Amino acid sequence: MTFIVRSAISKNRTVWLPGLSALRTMSTPGGPTPPFTTLSVSQPAPSVTHVELHRPEKRNAMNKAFWREMVECFTQIAGDPECRVVVFSGAGKVFTAGIDLMDLASDILQPTGDDMARRSWNIRHMIAKYQETFTVIEKCPKPVVVAVQGPCIGGGVDLITACDIRLCTQDAWFQVKEVDIGLAADVGTLQRLPKVIGSRSLVNELALTARKMYADEAKDSGLVSRVFQDKEAMMAGALEMAGEIAGRSPVAVQGTKINLIYSRDHSVAEGLEYMATWNMSMLQTDDVMKSATAAMEKKSPKTVAFSKL
Numbered sequence: 288m289t290f291i292v293r294s295a296i297s298k299n300r301t302v303w304l305p306g307l308s309a310l311r312t313m314s315t316p317g318g319p320t321p322p323f324t325t326l327s328v329s330q331p332a333p334s335v336t337h338v339e340l341h342r343p344e345k346r347n348a349m350n351k352a353f354w355r356e357m358v359e360c361f362t363q364i365a366g367d368p369e370c371r372v373v374v375f376s377g378a379g380k381v382f383t384a385g386i387d388l389m390d391l392a393s394d395i396l397q398p399t400g401d402d403m404a405r406r407s408w409n410i411r412h413m414i415a416k417y418q419e420t421f422t423v424i425e426k427c428p429k430p431v432v433v434a435v436q437g438p439c440i441g442g443g444v445d446l447i448t449a450c451d452i453r454l455c456t457q458d459a460w461f462q463v464k465e466v467d468i469g470l471a472a473d474v475g476t477l478q479r480l481p482k483v484i485g486s487r488s489l490v491n492e493l494a495l496t497a498r499k500m501y502a503d504e505a506k507d508s509g510l511v512s513r514v515f516q517d518k519e520a521m522m523a524g525a526l527e528m529a530g531e532i533a534g535r536s537p538v539a540v541q542g543t544k545i546n547l548i549y550s551r552d553h554s555v556a557e558g559l560e561y562m563a564t565w566n567m568s569m570l571q572t573d574d575v576m577k578s579a580t581a582a583m584e585k586k587s588p589k590t591v592a593f594s595k596l
């Protein structure tokens with residue numbers, strides 16, 4: 288990860304500068320960051336990693352390379368002590384057009400195998416690999432703030448529901464498009480969206496009719512927590528939020544993400560037991576005393592120097 292961010296820094300000169308200069312780095316004009324061909328990775332602020340889906344000419348459609356590169360990128364971020372929080376966004380005016388329909392036709396719908404059992408076996412394996420592309424976001428202990436502008440279609444909804452905080456612009460819309468192309472969504476939306484949105488009826492309606500949901504309804508339903516006037520304001524807001532997270536104890540922040548996800552998928556009793564076991568070691572961190580001392584001195588936790596994690 289360090290290698291990737293450094294190459295982004297040398298390529299786009301994205302060193303930390305306060306104010307407007309920092310925000311400019313959020314648009315990564317240089318295109319994808321090698322070795323990636325669909326992702327641009329940079330460090331717009333200390334401990335903040337920006338991952339941008341970068342195929343604007345194809346409306347950020349998710350091609351074969353994207354599905355693979357996401358796993359590589361987020362596996363590296365998970366183990367990168369320089370990163371405490373991730374901002375994920377899409378280049379251009381469309382967050383994502385979902386799966387690359389050319390790949391769907393030429394690859395996914397042409398399974399290999401000598402008979403039905405073997406073809407089915409291979410399809411199952413392929414779907415599991417596609418699912419991993421978004422599950423890595425959830426497995427990554429660093430919180431992921433996703434910023435959505437314009438259309439967020441199909442696989443885009445799978446992606447954002449695996450993120451921790453969702454922001455969007457006033458012109459954003461969301462579409463669980465899969466039934467329109469003849470398939471049941473299979474890489475996360477049907478599993479995660481009901482846990483994000485309170486209304487089961489609304490989830491069912493969106494998934495069964497493929498109707499578009501616009502920003503205001505997304506906010507009212509709880510899919511996003513904030514709506515911004517335009518992309519520039521949203522990216523500034525995302526960076527500010529990321530700075531708030533990055534300024535706090537990484538032991539506390541990452542423990543919070545892991546326990547929130549665990550508790551989402553378990554009973555309250557199981558979640559409490561997991562939490563007690565988690566904190567029996569994590570409470571022994573120096574970060575508690577450092578943070579408590581700052582609080583007593585009426586200082587922000589952002590003034591504390593926490594060790595890397």
Ligand SMILES: CC/C=C\C=C\CC(=O)SCCNC(=O)CCNC(=O)[C@H](O)C(C)(C)COP(=O)(O)OP(=O)(O)OC[C@H]1O[C@@H](n2cnc3c(N)ncnc32)[C@H](O)[C@@H]1OP(=O)(O)O
Pocket residue numbers: 344345346348349381383384385386387388389395414417438440441442443464465468473474
């Ligand atoms: C195992 C299965 C795993 C996952 C399954 C996921 C399912 C899905 O994701 S379903 C969703 C599929 N997506 C769509 O149906 C969206 C199709 N695209 C559009 O509706 C529009 O492009 C748009 C996103 C609304 C944007 O419109 P506009 O700004 O007018 O751009 P266009 O002129 O339409 O497109 C520009 C350029 O991009 C190419 N493109 C757009 N979407 C896709 C796509 N999904 N796949 C491949 N390519 C796409 C389009 O062909 C144009 O390319 P040119 O080369 O310039 O012609």
